[in-house]
Amino acid sequence: MPHLYVMVQKVLSRRPFRIRMSFLNSKSNLELAPISWVASGFQKTSGDFRVGRYQITETINIFSHKVSWTKGPRGIIRIVPQKGDIWALYRNWSPDWNELTPDDVIYKYEMVEVIDDFTEEQGVIVIPLLKVSGFKAIFHRHMDPKEIRRIPKEELFRFSHQVPSRLLTGEEGNNAPKGCLELDPAATPVELLKVITEVKEDGATQTAK
Numbered sequence: 001m002p003h004l005y006v007m008v009q010k011v012l013s014r015r016p017f018r019i020r021m022s023f024l025n026s027k028s029n030l031e032l033a034p035i036s037w038v039a040s041g042f043q044k045t046s047g048d049f050r051v052g053r054y055q056i057t058e059t060i061n062i063f064s065h066k067v068s069w070t071k072g073p074r075g076i077i078r079i080v081p082q083k084g085d086i087w088a089l090y091r092n093w094s095p096d097w098n099e100l101t102p103d104d105v106i107y108k109y110e111m112v113e114v115i116d117d118f119t120e121e122q123g124v125i126v127i128p129l130l131k132v133s134g135f136k137a138i139f140h141r142h143m144d145p146k147e148i149r150r151i152p153k154e155e156l157f158r159f160s161h162q163v164p165s166r167l168l169t170g171e172e173g174n175n176a177p178k179g180c181l182e183l184d185p186a187a188t189p190v191e192l193l194k195v196i197t198e199v200k201e202d203g204a205t206q207t208a209k
Helices: 153-158
Strands: 006-013 018-025 047-057 077-079 086-090 109-119 123-131 138-141 149-151 159-162 165-167 181-183 196-199 206-208
Touching (some): 086 153, 149 153
Antiparallel strands (some): 006 018, 047 077, 138 181, 165 181
């Protein structure tokens, strides 16, 4: 899953592939909330980061996709969910998670689409995505507007990682569902890649093949 960020500083060569880059690092999460997230070993994917030392890499398949960011004071790089982004959320997230939290509690996910940009006051507005039956990685927005919810700044730790996606036009192939989203399988949690035959709008019951 794409949990790490890098800043590409210069493309040194295309063939063979060779670039100069720096990892984005963060030793604290106090700009979001005073909980032991980074200190407990969890990957931070939202908030403030600093540019680390540069290094040269010739490996191309470590990259997933571009992300949006803004520049803050003193060289800070800020990354937060943006309108139109697709993210995997930790379904069972709690501010009490620590290094003793069991894996079977942590690694349960749900997919959401961000429908309004992040602000300090309101946080992020999201709507759940539901699986389209008969497909591996195609989802659609929940049809019930009551499912729209706000995630405050203090709970941005719910966001596990961003998932690249594309909006289908219906011309991609036979039975391609127009207006739905095809997610990148490499960034989509494995449990959500099962092909299903039945879907309920509440997402509670799904039959997998």
